[in-house]
Amino acid sequence: MKILVCISKTPDTTAKIAFTDNNTKFATDGVQWIINPYDEWYSLVRAIELKEKDPSTVLHLLTVAGAEADPIIRKALALGGDEAIRVNADSQDSFYIATQIAEVAKQGNYDLVFTGRETIDYNGSSIGGMVAELLNLPYVALATKFDLNGTTATITREIEGGEEVCEAALPLVVSCQKGMAEQRIPNMKGIMGARTKPLKVVEPAAADTLTSIAGFELPPAKAGVKLIPADNPAELVRLLHEEAKQI
Amino acid sequence: MSVLIYIDQAEGHVKKASLEALTYGAKLAAQLGTTAEAVVLGTVTEDLAALGKYGVKKIHHVSNDTLNHFDAQVFTGVIAQAVTAANADVVIFSNNVDGKALAPRLAARLKAGLVTGAAALPDTSNGFVVKKTVFSGKAFANVAINSPIKVIALNPNAFKIEAGEGTAEVAALNATVEASKVKVTQVNKVTGEVPLSEAEIVVSGGRGLKGPENWGMIEELAHLLHAATACSRPVADVHWRPHHEHVGQTGLAIAPNLYIAIGISGAIQHLAGVNRSKVIVVINKDPEAPFFKAADYGIVGDAFEVVPKIIEAVKKLKGVA
Numbered sequence: 001m002k003i004l005v006c007i008s009k010t011p012d013t014t015a016k017i018a019f020t021d022n023n024t025k026f027a028t029d030g031v032q033w034i035i036n037p038y039d040e041w042y043s044l045v046r047a048i049e050l051k052e053k054d055p056s057t058v059l060h061l062l063t064v065a066g067a068e069a070d071p072i073i074r075k076a077l078a079l080g081g082d083e084a085i086r087v088n089a090d091s092q093d094s095f096y097i098a099t100q101i102a103e104v105a106k107q108g109n110y111d112l113v114f115t116g117r118e119t120i121d122y123n124g125s126s127i128g129g130m131v132a133e134l135l136n137l138p139y140v141a142l143a144t145k146f147d148l149n150g151t152t153a154t155i156t157r158e159i160e161g162g163e164e165v166c167e168a169a170l171p172l173v174v175s176c177q178k179g180m181a182e183q184r185i186p187n188m189k190g191i192m193g194a195r196t197k198p199l200k201v202v203e204p205a206a207a208d209t210l211t212s213i214a215g216f217e218l219p220p221a222k223a224g225v226k227l228i229p230a231d232n233p234a235e236l237v238r239l240l241h242e243e244a245k246q247i
Numbered sequence: 248m249s250v251l252i253y254i255d256q257a258e259g260h261v262k263k264a265s266l267e268a269l270t271y272g273a274k275l276a277a278q279l280g281t282t283a284e285a286v287v288l289g290t291v292t293e294d295l296a297a298l299g300k301y302g303v304k305k306i307h308h309v310s311n312d313t314l315n316h317f318d319a320q321v322f323t324g325v326i327a328q329a330v331t332a333a334n335a336d337v338v339i340f341s342n343n344v345d346g347k348a349l350a351p352r353l354a355a356r357l358k359a360g361l362v363t364g365a366a367a368l369p370d371t372s373n374g375f376v377v378k379k380t381v382f383s384g385k386a387f388a389n390v391a392i393n394s395p396i397k398v399i400a401l402n403p404n405a406f407k408i409e410a411g412e413g414t415a416e417v418a419a420l421n422a423t424v425e426a427s428k429v430k431v432t433q434v435n436k437v438t439g440e441v442p443l444s445e446a447e448i449v450v451s452g453g454r455g456l457k458g459p460e461n462w463g464m465i466e467e468l469a470h471l472l473h474a475a476t477a478c479s480r481p482v483a484d485v486h487w488r489p490h491h492e493h494v495g496q497t498g499l500a501i502a503p504n505l506y507i508a509i510g511i512s513g514a515i516q517h518l519a520g521v522n523r524s525k526v527i528v529v530i531n532k533d534p535e536a537p538f539f540k541a542a543d544y545g546i547v548g549d550a551f552e553v554v555p556k557i558i559e560a561v562k563k564l565k566g567v568a
Contacts (some may be wrong), residue, residue: 011382013496013515013516013519014515014516017382017385017386019386037496037497038497041497093360094351094354094361095354095355095358095360095361098351098355117347120382120383120496120497120519121381121382122381122388123363123364123379123380123381123382123383123500124351124361124363124364125342125347125351125363125364126350126351126354126361126363127351128351129319129347129348129349129350129351129352129355130351130352130354130355130361131355132319132320132352133320133323133351133352133353133355133356134355136320137320138318138319138320138428138429139319139320139348139352140319140348140429141319141344141347141348142344142347142348144490144491154432158344158491159257159317159344159345159434159436160257160262160343160344160442160444160445161436161437161440161442161443161445162434162435162436162437162491163434163435163491164317164431164433164434164435165431165432165433165434165435166429166430166431166432167429167430167432168428168429168430169428177497178483178490178493178497178498179490208358208394209393210354210358210359210360210361210392210393210394211360211361211362211390211391211392211393211394212390212391212393213388213389213390213391214376214389214390214391215388215389216381216386216387216388216389217378217386217387217389218385218386218387219384219385219386219387219522222540222541222542222543223543225529225539225540225542225543225544225545226543226544226545227539227544227545227546227547228544228545228546229546230546230547230548230549230552230553231548233546233548233553233554233556233557233560234556234557234559234560234563236528236544236546236557236560237557237560237561237564238560239544240505240526240528240544241564244505244526244543244544246448246504246505246525246526247448247472247505247561247564
């Protein structure tokens with residue numbers, strides 16, 4: 001069994017969102033970088049659990065980024081995984097990134113590719129689906145549970161107003177979200193071990209870039225809260241009905 | 248050339264998110280001087296021709312009943328055939344659960360530039376630039392699509408449905424349907440409740456409610472307002488409420504017209520999931536709760552005293568005894 005887990009580096013969930021260079025670039029000054037929470041908490045941890053169940057599993061981590069992502073990949077390796085691959089490219093186009101991932105996946109003959117449901121910066125939810133299409137594999141998006149029985153996967157996925165359970169044979173691409181696993185904190189042994197795990201850097205394959213970011217903007221500021229006295233909640237209901245016209 | 252809209256249906260009924268996508272696609276077609284066509288898969292019980300009132304001229308229907316179960320791989324193959332049949336150069340999805348699986352697959356297949364989470368109609372005055380939400384709703388990016396074919400997934404509840412006059416031509420599309428490799432074994436629907444992602448009003452509770460036994464008033468208020476119920480992450484983590492109710496950065500991101508937060512302090516991660524709501528009401532006993540900064544209306548007070556009074560006032564407004 002060979003599993004590939006795709007990892008992206010994102011700003012910390014509490015990072016201040018601001019832009020520079022005439023609003024064309026994210027202002028990275030003072031920003032703490034983390035492993036994208038969907039990639040870490042759900043997809044990577046679930047893959048580690050699968051490897052703990054079946055120690056013969058080979059678990060590789062993959063990121064498409066410049067060298068500045070190395071600390072993040074080491075942090076991911078501290079949680080688990082045998083080795084990491086970094087495709088040395090910097091792109092914001094999902095098709096370009098997915099092509100790089102598909103290329104690595106093809107060469108490595110993985111049985112299972114995990115991605116997070118989306119990154120918390122670009123919110124694309126695109127990579128898993130694109131990779132599955134480029135590999136011509138089935139794709140289950142927004143998975144909340146994943147179990148393996150031999151080479152058959154049982155997956156629970158979110159649907160509107162509920163969930164659906166399905167079965168599919170490997171190989172398979174899955175995007176992961178809350179429910180798959182619980183967050184873990186790397187221990188000292190893991191952190192020390194991660195330093196000597198292989199981190200292979202490979203050059204990108206030729207691929208097209210189909211989109212580009214022309215600029216960013218911030219939403220208009222809120223006018224400020226209108227406070228209603230606690231002893232008169234009926235006034236809130238009146239305002240929601242007559243002023244906001246929402247009820 | 249045409250704009251092709253994917254109509255998402257469940258159990259024969261067209262989803263609200265698809266009516267938004269139809270309106271969006273029809274307006275885009277008018278902007279580009281082309282026509283809007285649509286594609287729908289599986290058995291549909293609704294009158295498809297009537298969807299013409301949203302501006303769509305022709306609907307390609309692939310009625311093969313094996314398409315009543317969703318499979319991203321199989322559906323993508325069918326939609327790609329509809330793209331050819333409609334000679335489409337722009338394809339619109341809703342960025343809902345199935346749209347998130349389909350739009351990227353179709354984009355990769357057609358080598359089309361993709362923007363998911365679109366928040367407005369594209370600016371086509373100079374190229375093709377789509378505004379999308381980024382940083383979990385804390386900002387927008389204007390993304391240029393530079394490929395001949397373009398795929399857009401529209402954020403649910405971001406675009407107003409507009410109905411006019413008109414009837415669509417419904418044409419059976421005889422598409423090749425591959426065998427599915429994903430077998431659905433069980434569907435668990437929460438019945439009788441409004442799905443959170445489609446709800447126009449959401450009533451949400453946090454740790455301030457002290458325990459799952461106190462959710463009765465949240466549910467009662469939600470019921471009166473035809474609203475969905477939601478919760479903050481800590482509440483889902485301690486299993487007071489199911490995980491699928493968790494809204495926030497790592498849960499579900501929602502954009503209802505009205506979001507009522509009760510006993511939620513408003514950590515930045517929670518705000519990231521709800522900040523696209525049109526009107527936000529915060530009820531919290533801590534006047535320093537950060538949520539008040541993001542709110543339109545607020546009450547500083549004890550939820551256990553305030554919420555029952557709100558329920559009374561809503562009952563009076565709605566004429567419920």
